[in-house]
Amino acid sequence: MLRTRSPISRRALALTTLAVCAALAVRPLPAQPASGWSQAGTQGDYRVRNFVFRTGDTLPELTLHYTTLGRPQRDSRGVVRNAVLILHGTGGSGRGFLSASYAGELFGPGQLLDSSRYYIILPDGIGHGGSSKPSSGLKAAFPRYGYADMVAAQYRLVTEHLGVNHLRLIMGTSMGCMHGWMWGYSYPTFMDGLAPFACVPTQIAGRNRMIRTMAMDAIRADPAWNGGNYTSQPPGLRAAQMMLYIMSSAPLVQQAQAPTRDQADSVIRAYLDARMRSTDANDFLYQFDASRDYDPSPHLARISA
Numbered sequence: 470m471l472r473t474r475s476p477i478s479r480r481a482l483a484l485t486t487l488a489v490c491a492a493l494a495v496r497p498l499p500a501q502p503a504s505g506w507s508q509a510g511t512q513g514d515y516r517v518r519n520f521v522f523r524t525g526d527t528l529p530e531l532t533l534h535y536t537t538l539g540r541p542q543r544d545s546r547g548v549v550r551n552a553v554l555i556l557h558g559t560g561g562s563g564r565g566f567l568s569a570s571y572a573g574e575l576f577g578p579g580q581l582l583d584s585s586r587y588y589i590i591l592p593d594g595i596g597h598g599g600s601s602k603p604s605s606g607l608k609a610a611f612p613r614y615g616y617a618d619m620v621a622a623q624y625r626l627v628t629e630h631l632g633v634n635h636l637r638l639i640m641g642t643s644m645g646c647m648h649g650w651m652w653g654y655s656y657p658t659f660m661d662g663l664a665p666f667a668c669v670p671t672q673i674a675g676r677n678r679m680i681r682t683m684a685m686d687a688i689r690a691d692p693a694w695n696g697g698n699y700t701s702q703p704p705g706l707r708a709a710q711m712m713l714y715i716m717s718s719a720p721l722v723q724q725a726q727a728p729t730r731d732q733a734d735s736v737i738r739a740y741l742d743a744r745m746r747s748t749d750a751n752d753f754l755y756q757f758d759a760s761r762d763y764d765p766s767p768h769l770a771r772i773s774a
Contacts, residue, residue: 506572509584510536510564510591514599515630520622526612533626534599536563536591538576538584541633552588552633554623554652554660556645558667559756560713560748562598563591587637592626594619594644596755603751609697614755616644616763620651624659636660639774643667647763654768663774672764677716681757684712688754697751706750710741 513535520531542551557565566572576584593600595614603611612618627633639660641649646668653663673681688694691705714737727733 506567506569506576509567509572509576510538510589512536512564512599513630515626517622517625517629522612522614522618524613524615528601528612530601531595531622532599532601532605533595533622533630534563534593535626535631536567537631538589538591539587541588541631548635549588549633550635550637551586552590552627552636553582553638553640554590554592554627554636556592556623556639556641556648557594557597558643558645559760560597560753561644562593564593564598566591588633590627590631590633592623594648595622596752596759602749603697603755604749608751611751611755613758615759615761616648616651617655619759620648620655623648623652624656638662638664640664641666641668644760647760647765650765650769650772651763653772653774654765657771657773660774663772670765670769672766673760680712680716681760684709684716685754685757687712688750694750697754699750702745702748703750706748706753707741707745709750709753710744710748713744714740 515533515535517531517533518529520528522528539551541549544550555563555566557563574580575582576589578585582589595618596602596611601611603609605611627636636659639649639652639662641647641664643666646665647670649663649665650668650670652660687705687708688703689705691703693699693701693703694705695703723733723736727736
């Protein structure tokens, strides 16, 4: 996850807590088992024809992958009252939330987001997971998407494909947190509550932006990148992964994980080797570039959740 730091008042923290709690009061449905989260949920793909990006580029078919748990519950007017949208961070996917440490703490029987009571929607953002991305075939010819495109696509998935006309709650971490703020001002009456974690509602600057810039430059400056038309992953991707590790790691965790010099060398090299096997340079570059114009600060007054 990509973290930023900003002072937070007790009132702001209380409001965030209330946003979560106020969104959790719907009539229960039959209980569902809480085991085996890694295999849980119903997966699907929504194929949007001729999706137009903010740049003016059009993709003939945009695939949006998603996972859902539970089922929607409507009131007497046909309004869905129990849908919860959870948005992932940069480089992640919706199924990343199906872990024992996340789903096991929230989605089980009697837990805060019991999936027998709530309709949990876990989308893969554009450029991530099973959704359309540069490595799907277009490489550098893939449209240069931004956060506004990602949020617009999420809205279309939720409304057009899943038939959800109202969200009880939107939660997000890191990039998903930033998308949450954008949902709040883009569709202000569509959700009851927002719970954005690990971001701030202003443009990315300072150390956060510096690390992103270094990571992107490490790829673009590598001759092997060849403008995105490479046949094997450019070595600059490894340097970019180093930047990501610095951005997303926590010193106390790493000290406990690798308390000796040899362990530290072994752990970081194993991490980088694994990331190089599973990451595409264009996907990585596009994911970080997508935050280039993020800045909700002028629009916050429009948020009513």
